[in-house]
Amino acid sequence: MTLSPxxxxxxxxxxxxxxxxxxxxxxxxxxxxxxxxxxxxxxxxNDRGRIEAGEPIHEMWIRLTxxxxxxxxxxxxxxxxxxxxxxxxxxxxxxxxxxxxITTGWTRAVKQRLSGVHGCTHLTELxxxxxxxxxxxxxxxxxxxxxxxxxxKDRTPADGAPPSLLNTCHIYASNGDYVRRNWPEHYTxxxxxx
Numbered sequence: 001m002t003l004s005p006x007x008x009x010x011x012x013x014x015x016x017x018x019x020x021x022x023x024x025x026x027x028x029x030x031x032x033x034x035x036x037x038x039x040x041x042x043x044x045x046n047d048r049g050r051i052e053a054g055e056p057i058h059e060m061w062i063r064l065t066x067x068x069x070x071x072x073x074x075x076x077x078x079x080x081x082x083x084x085x086x087x088x089x090x091x092x093x094x095x096x097x098x099x100x101x102i103t104t105g106w107t108r109a110v111k112q113r114l115s116g117v118h119g120c121t122h123l124t125e126l127x128x129x130x131x132x133x134x135x136x137x138x139x140x141x142x143x144x145x146x147x148x149x150x151x152x153k154d155r156t157p158a159d160g161a162p163p164s165l166l167n168t169c170h171i172y173a174s175n176g177d178y179v180r181r182n183w184p185e186h187y188t189x190x191x192x193x194x
Contacts, residue, residue: 011040019129021137024065028073029138033062033130035122036081047085056081062094062126066134068142070102077123090120102131139164162186 015037022030037058045051059081065074077094079087096113114124165172175189
């Protein structure tokens with residue numbers, strides 16, 4: 001399913017965000033985000049001169065290096081293109097996220113350190129999809145490896161602890177169908193009481 005057909009319109013602006021996750025040889029993980037903003041028309045800019053159609057107004061990169069517990073061990077932030085000469089000067093401030101853990105409260109913790117004059121709106125926004133990409137990169141792979149290890153040892157991977165995804169989304173609601181089918185020991189729906 002896609003969006004419904006649009007009304008007649010003209011393309012003006014494109015923001016593109018691409019994130020990729022990598023497993024490093026040293027056991028850590030690199031999660032990279034790349035953001036670009038382009039217009040379909042050229043315009044004059046006080047700091048850069050003429051910015052032509054399709055030329056990035058913003059082009060920014062972030063690389064988080066994290067461990068298996070989703071703790072940020074290192075960060076690199078780069079502004080290749082910005083509308084102002086001094087845009088790249090803020091990137092060292094992003095070291096403030098080193099030591100933070102990607103978990104509940106991540107966005108709040110990032111904003112506490114990098115909002116307003118302490119950061120760049122676009123780089124800070126990019127940390128959201130980068131964090132989601134970290135989860136999408138690490139969690140499924142670790143779960144698969146855990147299942148394979150348990151299978152090799154001829155036992156179930158369940159240790160009785162609730163899965164970390166439980167109640168994080170409507171799909172993983174403890175009273176929902178997915179939990180009933182995949183984690184019946186944690187199911188809290190109507191049939192669980194019977």
